[in-house]
Amino acid sequence: MKSAALGLNTSLVEVTNISRHGFWLLLEDEELFLSFADFPWFRDAAVGKILNVELPSLNHLYWPELDVDLAVESIRHPEKFPLVSQLNA
Numbered sequence: 889m890k891s892a893a894l895g896l897n898t899s900l901v902e903v904t905n906i907s908r909h910g911f912w913l914l915l916e917d918e919e920l921f922l923s924f925a926d927f928p929w930f931r932d933a934a935v936g937k938i939l940n941v942e943l944p945s946l947n948h949l950y951w952p953e954l955d956v957d958l959a960v961e962s963i964r965h966p967e968k969f970p971l972v973s974q975l976n977a
Contacts, residue, residue: 900915900943901913901916901941902914903938906938909925910924910927911938913949913963915943920960920963929956930954930956933954937953937954938951938954947959947961
């Protein structure tokens with residue numbers, strides 16, 4: 889007798905570890921690192937808010953509690969997407 893097929897994988901994206909330098913994200917079968925230097929929006933965020941990540945499409949990640957949207961390509965190659973900020977005087 890053959891076992892029934894498992895259900896759909898509903899967790900295509902998961903934060904696997906957080907350190908003082910950044911965090912690791914498992915996206916399907918690829919592990920990505922988001923450094924706080926390259927992605928400062930997460931530096932002072934509560935752990936629970938970082939863990940609450942959604943995958944609205946294959947190339948788009950969203951953290952609803954932080955209102956942060958990122959293209960997966962910007963995580964793979966942050967040097968191609970320089971962070972530009974402007975300080976108010």
